Amino acid sequence: MRQKTKIKYNQDRLYYIICYTVIAILTLVVLYPIIYIISASLSNADSVVQGRVWLWPVDINLDAYKVLFNRKSIWVGYKNTIIYTVGGTVINLVITLMCAYPLARKNLRGRSAIMFLFSFTMLFNGGMIPNYVLVRELGLMNTRWSLMLPGAMSVYNMIVCRTFIQTNIPDELLEAAQIDGCRDSQFFFRVVLPLSKPIIAVLALWYGVSHWNAYFNAFLYLKNQDLYPLQIFLKELLVQSEQMGETEMVLGNSGSISQNLYVTLKYCVIIISTLPLFCVYPFVQKHFQKGVMVGSVKG
């Protein structure tokens, strides 16, 4: 018996050692590129290109950041991204809540038909070209609306929100309010909204991040550079220039900047575009995870 417990103990110890080691390695694999990018953006450009940067910054200087912040296009992109993120998220939240609240009522007539109308769009859609034609026909081409209206509501998020309202706002509350003569709209503003703060926070984060990171619609619908979000500039700088070797063209020609500095410049744009999300993320990650779990509860 004693022998047996000992074997078991040893087995467990081996299992735990493997567990912790694998998790630690995976974490380092995730962490290393992030640290490298930060270090490279802060290092002397020649050191980066010659491969003297491995983990920590070498010959720290902020030249690349200085060059970057002198580019008007970066500021324009930043401003536009903020407009799209804030405006788009507000529209998203309004429409999503307006849709989720009535559909959370189990006794609403026509509820399942309306639900079908919405959920069917998750299974089938028109696709790229019909959407493009629609945006053009509506005259949204080359306007800020083209980035905020076509995705005004995600049906998946709406269902998550509806499930939350259904499970968190008891029917008795509604009945009591109705006995007191409370109308549906009053109930929405005075009871449902205040009680839905957690899910509203989650949805705002989800929608906000997706607007911040989106490039596809801007890529299809915008031609005017003054309307470009940050991601389009990033795409031209990080991806296109990589394919064609034309970094100078994207940033505008300036003979005083060495070829090597362009390499560090790329690390810098990654940092300045991703930093806002990374700064906010540790504080809100709880909410994100909560949202994933609400979403996994079937309604």
Next chain:
Amino acid sequence: MKKKNTSVSRGITKRDPRKDWELYLFLLLPIIYILIFKYVPMGGLVIAFEDYKVRKGIWASEWVGFENFVKFFQSYQFWRVLKNTLILSLYSILVSFPLPIMFALMINSVRNERFKKITQTIVNMPHFISTVVMVGIVFMIFHCTNGIYGNLMHAITGHYPKDLFASPEAFRHFYVWSAVWQNFGWDSIIYTAALSSVDPSYHEAAQIDGASRFKRVIHVDLPTILPTIITMLILRMGSVMTIGFEKVYLMQNSLNLSASEIISTYVYQVGLSADGTGDFSYATAIGMFNNLINFILVVTVNKISKKVSETSLW
């Protein structure tokens, strides 16, 4: 007033729609939105059956029936893009589906809360990196002269390696493994959540019977999250054909096109790209073919799972 009360207290019985007019008012805007931005494009699919000319518009363009579809099925591009789409998608599922499950099972065994929290925070972080930046990071790190890869190979072998992005074989690995790097932590959240519902008394009972920690993972933890795994697998299998345009397009170049041209990028290439033919009808037909297959897949997979495991999405 009293009448109203009784109708409410009946609970689930449907209410008189006239009393709910405010609720329908709430639904008005969302329904208008969904009709305009989701159903109108579905109607717009008719251009797949036409020879659509911008000048003539949808109504006046010439009707050609299934000509565009036949043209696609007979073109040599058909098998190429279909094959590329399926390989990329299945490779992606094969790798990125089991990893988060294993990670969740391991992190669930960790008893040190601090270690758990720190590692989870770190591995979840890359999820918030945008596609554009993600592709940029891959390009830079694996750059054959400036990146970590190039410099490392230079330090070891003495000369710079070949450009990996010029190789069609490397494209798939880059696509799949960068996605794994970005999402394995995030994708494991749903499983860690499911694992938190494991009844501790099962573990105690198994421990008394002398089961090691590893055995308890296999026989207690895993069965508990099996329904979640199946649901997630249905979702993934159903989306085999919806592999996203964005990342593939960004990683594409003229040298890896033989592996990287998938259906959605081909639709763009045919219909909208500057060097394409601008053939909207043909592009729509290709896109519609993709969507139809996808629709059939989701419905079928869901039916099968309903029979097999009584787990389904609706």
